[in-house]
Amino acid sequence: MTQVNLWSSAEHALWYLAKADSIPHRTEGEAVLLEEVPKNARRILDIGTGDGRLLGLLKCDRSDVEFVAIDFSPTMLEKVRTRFAGDKNVTIIEHNFDEILPDLGKFDAVVSSFAIHHVEDDRKRSLYAEIFEILEPGGIFCNLEHVASPTPALHHKFREALGISEQPEDPSNQLLDVETQLHWFREIGFGEVDCYWKWRELALLVGVKPV
Numbered sequence: 369m370t371q372v373n374l375w376s377s378a379e380h381a382l383w384y385l386a387k388a389d390s391i392p393h394r395t396e397g398e399a400v401l402l403e404e405v406p407k408n409a410r411r412i413l414d415i416g417t418g419d420g421r422l423l424g425l426l427k428c429d430r431s432d433v434e435f436v437a438i439d440f441s442p443t444m445l446e447k448v449r450t451r452f453a454g455d456k457n458v459t460i461i462e463h464n465f466d467e468i469l470p471d472l473g474k475f476d477a478v479v480s481s482f483a484i485h486h487v488e489d490d491r492k493r494s495l496y497a498e499i500f501e502i503l504e505p506g507g508i509f510c511n512l513e514h515v516a517s518p519t520p521a522l523h524h525k526f527r528e529a530l531g532i533s534e535q536p537e538d539p540s541n542q543l544l545d546v547e548t549q550l551h552w553f554r555e556i557g558f559g560e561v562d563c564y565w566k567w568r569e570l571a572l573l574v575g576v577k578p579v
Contacts, residue, residue: 418439
């Protein structure tokens with residue numbers, strides 16, 4: 369089956385931005401992520417930065433940190449470049465993470481917010497391995513993600529909670545269950561692996577690179 373990814377479409381990107389703030393409980397997951405990323409981190413990578421929402425939240429308490437943000441949606445890139453125009457601590461890179469990550473150096477933390485579920489499962493796993501390699505020892509990976517429900521009924525309840533039960537499924541979504549992804553984290557070598565927060569199909573998956 370050919371993978372469909374609509375994120376190069378301005379219409380799809382703008383549709384998402386219009387509803388992003390209304391996603392139930394999203395701020396709870398973001399708050400837990402912010403607690404886990406060390407305040408003394410020196411370099412942070414944001415994979416699939418979108419309009420820079422998560423990066424902006426991280427910068428509130430980490431103004432002197434060097435941030436690198438990657439995305440491939442032209443609309444999102446325009447938004448994030450405008451948002452951080454003139455900020456010397458933010459580097460924005462156009463990159464489709466269907467492809468291997470570019471050489472960006474090492475990071476104390478890697479974060480992602482509702483982005484990695486858009487790639488196929490094999491790519492999810494290989495991307496997690498690449499993230500492990502670019503983390504400094506003791507570095508943390510926090511993936512706030514859209515995951516698969518255990519049953520069709522629970523998936524329907526999630527869509528009802530978002531008010532989209534009557535809309536077609538998003539063909540860009542390649543959802544995967546929490547347990548499989550946490551298992552991959554452990555296989556790759558991450559420690560302190562767990563789902564740190566979850567509400568229906570929204571989950572924060574975390575792993576730390578051993579020292």
